[in-house]
Amino acid sequence: MRLPGWLAASQWLPLYNRQTAAQDGVAAVVVTIMLIPQSLAYAMLAGLPPQVGLYASILPLVAYALFGSSRTLAVGPVAVASLMTAAAASEIAAAGTPEYIASTIILAALSGAILILMALFKLGWIANLLSHPVVSGFITASGILIAASQLKHLLGVPLSGRNLYELGASLYHHLPDIHLPTLILGGTATVFLFWVRRSFKPLLLKMGLTPFWADLISKAGPVLAVLATTLLAASLRLDQQGVDIVGDIPSGLPGFIMPAMDTELWRQLLVPALLISLIGFVESISVAQTLAAKRRQRINPDQELMGLGTANLASAFSGGFPVTGGFSRSVVNFDAGAQTPMAGVFTAVGIALTALLLTGLFVFLPKATLAATIVVAVLSLVDLATLKHTWHFSRLDFTAMIITIVGVLGWGVEAGVMAGVISSLALYLWRTNQPHVAEIGLVPGTEHFRNVQRHAVKVSPRIMSMRIDESLYFANIRRLEDQIYDAALQRPQTEHVVLMGTAINHLDASAIDGLLSLNRRLADAGITLHFSEIKGPVMDQFKRAALPEQLSGKIYLTHYQAMQDLAPECIKQQDRQDEEDLQPPHTPVS
C-alpha cells in the first residue's frame, strides 16, 4: 500500500493492523456517545438546526484523519468556535434564516482556506500574536458569555445580545416571562450534570469500578441526561406545556453543498473567519501537543494547519460550520485508547449512522437539556486560577488578560480578542521600550566591568561607560538615544561615551538611525561616541549601514582595550593597585 508523502495518513495507514483497529474502535464508540449530544448542543449554540451539528461531525473527521498530524485529536464542533460563529453570522442575518446558514457555511469555507494558506505559506507563526494571557482570558470570558447565552433555553425566554450587558438587559426585560416547567427541567439537568462531573466518578470508584470505567461512565453523564429528559418530555408531552424540544430532525447524510459565491458576504466574514481559525488552531495544537508528548510523538504545526483546514473545507462542503480540535473529547479519545486517526474515521461512521437511523430519538429532547450540557461544559473553561497566577506573575500580562475579558464580556468575542491582541502587543512594546542600561566601571585588579550601582568599581570622570541589556529596534531606540544623551550631558566633564554591546543580539534600521543620530548629537555637544564588544552579526549590520565610517569614535574589541586607550590613567592606577582612588558614580543610570 503506497500513499503520497504529503498525505499525513501515509505515516500510519500502511502499518495499520487488526489490533490497532480494535483499539481505535473502542475509542470511537466512546467518543461517538459523547459527541452526539455535543454536536446537537453546539449546533444550537451556533444558532443552527441540530442536524448541522451531526453533519459537521462526519466528513471533517475523515479529512482530519487523512491530513492532520495528531494521532488522537478529536475534531468537530466546539463551544468557543460555535459562539464565534453565532456572533459573526448574526451580524449578517437572523439565526435560522437561509442567509444565516449560508454565512456559517462560508465561515467554515473561509476558515478552511485560511488554515490551508497558512500551512502552504508556513504562516503558523501568525497564531503567536495570541499570547497565553489573551487566549486564556478569551476562553474564560467566552465560557461566561456562552453560559449567559444559554439562559434563554434554561429559562424558556427569548433573550438576545452579543455581550453580557445586552444579555443582562434582555434578561431583566424578560424576567416576568420565565417558563417554570422549562426552568425546573433545565435546572434539574444542570444540577445533575454538575453532580456527575464532580461527585459521580468518586462514587463509582467507591463502588469498586476501575478508574478507567469510572471515568468513562461519568463522562457519559450528558447522555444519561439526554435520555432521561427525552423520555420525560415524550411521556408527559412537555412540548404541549410550552417546553421547547428539538423536534423533527431530517434523517440522512449531508449532501454536497456549494458555499454561496457572494463576494461581499465573504469580505464581511473574512475577519471573523480569521479569528475563528487562529483561536481554533491555537487551542487544537496545544491539546495535540500535550497528548502527543505522553507517547513521545511529535506534532508538525504546518501539517496540523493542513488537517484543520481540510476539516473545515469538508465541513463547508457538507453544509456544516467551523470545527476544530476539542479538548475534553480529545482527552477521552486518548484515554479510551485511540492509536491512530482511524478512530476519528470510525467516529464519523458512528455519527453518520446516527444521522441515518437515530434522529427520530431526539424529537422530544428538550433544548433545556442541551443548554444544560453546554453550561456545564463551558463553565469548566472559566479559569480563575490562571487569572490569579498571572496577576501574581506580571501586571503587564494581567492587564492584557483583563482587557481581553472585559472586551469579550462588554463588546463581544471579536472586539474582545482584537482588543487583547492589540493590548498585548502594545504592552510588549512598552516593556521593551525601556531597555535596561547600566553605567559600568572596572572591577579593580581584573579586566571585568560591572554596574556602578551594585559594585565598588573604578570610573573615569571623563568617560561614561554604559552596558545596554537589550536588542535595539524601533520601539526602544528613541528612548535609549535620549537616555544616553541626557546622562552624558548631565556630567559636564564627559568627553567620551563607550557603549558595551554584549547583550545586543540584533538591530533594525531605526536602531541604526538612532545610533547615528546619537553619534551626531553627542559630536555636536563635543562628546565622542565609541562601542565595545559588539557581536559579529551586529558588527555586520554596523558595516552595512556604514556606521564605523560615520562614528566620531572607535569600535573596540573589548571594553578593557577601550579604557586602556581612552583613560590610561585608570588602568595605571589599576597597575599600582591604588584602591583608594575608587570613585563613587556621579550620575548613575539604571
Next chain:
Amino acid sequence: MRLPGWLAASQWLPLYNRQTAAQDGVAAVVVTIMLIPQSLAYAMLAGLPPQVGLYASILPLVAYALFGSSRTLAVGPVAVASLMTAAAASEIAAAGTPEYIASTIILAALSGAILILMALFKLGWIANLLSHPVVSGFITASGILIAASQLKHLLGVPLSGRNLYELGASLYHHLPDIHLPTLILGGTATVFLFWVRRSFKPLLLKMGLTPFWADLISKAGPVLAVLATTLLAASLRLDQQGVDIVGDIPSGLPGFIMPAMDTELWRQLLVPALLISLIGFVESISVAQTLAAKRRQRINPDQELMGLGTANLASAFSGGFPVTGGFSRSVVNFDAGAQTPMAGVFTAVGIALTALLLTGLFVFLPKATLAATIVVAVLSLVDLATLKHTWHFSRLDFTAMIITIVGVLGWGVEAGVMAGVISSLALYLWRTNQPHVAEIGLVPGTEHFRNVQRHAVKVSPRIMSMRIDESLYFANIRRLEDQIYDAALQRPQTEHVVLMGTAINHLDASAIDGLLSLNRRLADAGITLHFSEIKGPVMDQFKRAALPEQLSGKIYLTHYQAMQDLAPECIKQQDRQDEEDLQPPHTPVS
C-alpha cells in the same frame, strides 16, 4: 519675576535680556517673511481659506513659546499635517464648506487634547510605534502625493482624489482643459523656485555675500516669486484671463472660536487626529533634538508633547487647523540666531500685523504661485537615498517602508500609515519569532561552552545542552518550545536537556507557560529539563511562577556545574585531557 515650574518658559523668561531679545527679533523677521507665503499655501493645501493659515501662525506660536521645551523649534502649518487634515476633513464634507472648516478645527482640538493627554500620562512612547522606515516612507510618499495634488493649481484644472491613482485618473480626464496662462505662470514660478533652491545661493556666494546672508536671501525665494507674480497678475489683470487668484482676504485678527460639539464628528475624526498628532510629534521632536544638540541643550519629550498640544488647542480656539514643528522653518530660525522661544512670539506678532494690515497685498496673488512654493518645498521631502540605504541594510525594514509608500500613494495617507505600522510590527514579531538557539559543548581544558557547529567541543550523547540567544515572550515561545522538544526527541539517547540562559533578559507569562509545557512534554517523553546560568531578574520570575518546584530537573548556577552533575564522565575525560574523545554533534540545532 516668578513663574510656576510647569510652565516651560520659566526656564528662560526670567533671564531674558535686551541682547537675547535683539537676536530673537532678527530671527523672527526672517521667519515671518518665510512663513507668510507658507501659511497661505498650506491653508490652500488643507482646503481652507488663506486667512486660516495666518490664524494658525499666531496663537499656536505663543502657546508653544510658553509650554514647549525646544528653544528654536518654529511651530505652525506644515505640508504633511495639512495634507492629512485635507484627507480627513474631505471625508466629512466638501472643501470650503462650513462643515469642512468645522472639521479642521475639531482636528486641531482633538490633536491638542491627544498630545496633552500623552504628556500628562507619559504616553510619548506610543510614537515609537512609528519606526524610522515607516516615517521615512510616509514622508516621501506624502511629498509625492502633495505635489500631485497641487497640479490642479499649476494646470488650472479641477483635479480630485485621495491617492495617486484617483488623481491620475482625474488628470487624464481633464487633460484637454489645461489652462495655458496658469500653466505658464505656475511653470515659470516652479522653475524659478527650483533654480533659487539649487543655484541662487552659490551665485550669491560668488557675488561676495557672506554664507549667512546668501543663505537667508536664497530662502526668501518664495517671497520674491509671490511679489513678482502678484505684480504681474495685478498689472495684467490675469484673473480676467481665468488665472485663479487668492482674492479678498478678510483682514483682522482671529476671534475666539468654540469647536462644534458634535460627538459623532469627534468620533469620526479621532483616528485621523491621532495619526496627525503622532506624525507631527515624531517629526517635531527629531528636528528639535537635532537643533538642541548643536547648543548642548536637551529636549524633554513630555514637555514637547505639552508644547505641541497647547499649540494645537490654541490653533483650534482661534479657528486654525493642526500645526506642528516645521523642519526648514526651524532650521532658518536657528541659523538666523534665535535664542529662545520668544522668537516665536515675535514671529506671531509679525503674522498678526500681516493679518491686520497686509492682507490687501495678496488679492492678486495667483494660486499657481502658492502651488509652486508647495511643490518645490515638498519634493525635498522625497528621500530616495533612504530607500536605497534601507534596501541595502535590511529587507525586512525595506518591506515595511515599501508597504507604507504603496499604501499612501495607492490608498491615501491614513491607510498608508496604518499599513506601515501594522507591517513593521508584524515584521518585528516575525524576526523575534525565530530565536537563535545553539547546541553547545564543552571547550576541552576550559569551563567554557561554545556552539557545536563552530567549535571542536565535547558533548555527551545523553545530554543536550542548548543556549537560547533571545528574551522569551509570546511571539517566540511556541516555536522555541517545539524546536527544543523536537531536537531532544530526534536523538533517542537523550536523557537530559539543559538550557543555558545567559542571553535571556526577561520573560512574560506566555514564556513561563511555554517553559512549563516544555517541561511536562519532555517529562512525559522521559527526558529531564534543567536550566543553567539564569540571570537574577529571570530567576525572580521563575520563582514567582513556581517553576523551580514544577521543574523535572534542577537550576544550576553554571553550565559547568550542570555537566559535572549530569555527565561526570565528560568532565573526567576532561581531566585526563583525553582529546581523542571529542565527538561531532549528532543533531545540530542552528
